[in-house]
């Protein structure tokens with residue numbers, strides 16, 4: 001498949017950086033937050049043709065797309081196909097890097113990182129990889145020795161990357177989070193001032209199983225005067241099945257900084273992006289890791305937050321509606337406990353992570 005580009009490349013004497021970030025909000029938002037801090041760089045993007053980057057990137061940067069898929073555990077015909085596709089995509093990225101005269105690559109991991117790292121390495125170009133999860137993904141573990149530096153979101157990730165140059169920077173959050181911290185803006189949602197508020201978020205794609213549990217619990221919460229903002233994701237067929245004056249359901253919401261800051265309690269999956277945002281906004285949380293995430297990596301993330309006292313952790317298979325309903329009621333009636341959790345969240349925050357990562361890029365990738 002040929003390399004596709006959505007906008008013309010620019011030519012200039014500024015350093016040129018190829019950003020390889022693709023798939024989910026968890027990969028894209030930290031990358032966008034970082035490059036916002038690199039105004040002196042010419043940025044172009046590498047992604048795939050059918051994921052979130054096609055919505056988030058083209059307005060701001062040229063997006064080049066290639067066809068790559070995930071890596072399978074077992075060897076077989078499928079993996080041979082993936083391998084030959086990988087070789088093809090390495091060649092495409094090599095050509096892009098050479099023709100575009102890029103000085104280096106910045107990637108947030110995942111399957112797009114493999115051809116990007118290998119192509120850059122074959123041309124002797126520096127790569128900086130950011131890994132937001134506590135348990136680094138496979139591509140990060142395999143290819144981190146080829147990167148000039150691996151910036152990590154959790155200090156404990158370093159133990160899984162013994163042959164990499166790791167630097168702990170946390171995970172960058174969008175600039176909306178930093179401005180919300182500086183001065184809180186009114187929310188564009190009709191929630192009365194002072195009403196207790198639960199926000200439910202299932203990562204950038206929503207979480208159908210969590211949504212179902214929340215809808216079962218919600219009537220008891222409404223009776224207790226609690227409001228619920230439910231970010232359902234786009235793919236929940238029952239997303240519109242509950243209606244109540246204290247209930248707002250949205251497939252996706254843009255002002256995450258505002259809503260998380262306003263929440264008394266957040267019920268969430270345990271993707272690294274959302275966890276970082278919860279820390280920055282000091283929002284106490286109940287975490288329900290996505291049970292089918294690669295190598296159960298969300299449980300590793302969630303455990304770090306639970307052990308710090310910032311969140312309660314429940315595995316989806318042990319969490320009944322009764323248990324969730326009563327935990328939430330207990331927490332919302334225990335302001336001291338919520339206060340301690342919020343404080344513990346704040347201690348996990350690295351608010352200037354984007355700046356730290358941008359500094360690292362500027363030190364290692366220049367003309």
Ligand SMILES: CC(=O)N[C@H]1[C@@H](OP(=O)(O)OP(=O)(O)OC[C@H]2O[C@@H](n3ccc(=O)[nH]c3=O)[C@H](O)[C@@H]2O)O[C@H](CO)[C@@H](O)[C@@H]1O
Pocket residue numbers: 024025026027029132133201202203204205231251252253254256270271272273274275277290293294297298
């Ligand atoms: C299912 C899965 O494997 N998810 C992974 C994916 O992130 P995934 O995108 O699923 O989840 P994350 O929590 O990392 O990020 C979600 C992002 O979407 C934003 N958001 C969400 C809902 C909404 O309505 N509006 C909105 O803006 C959140 O604020 C956050 O910035 O990559 C992350 C980084 O490798 C991993 O930690 C996650 O485990």
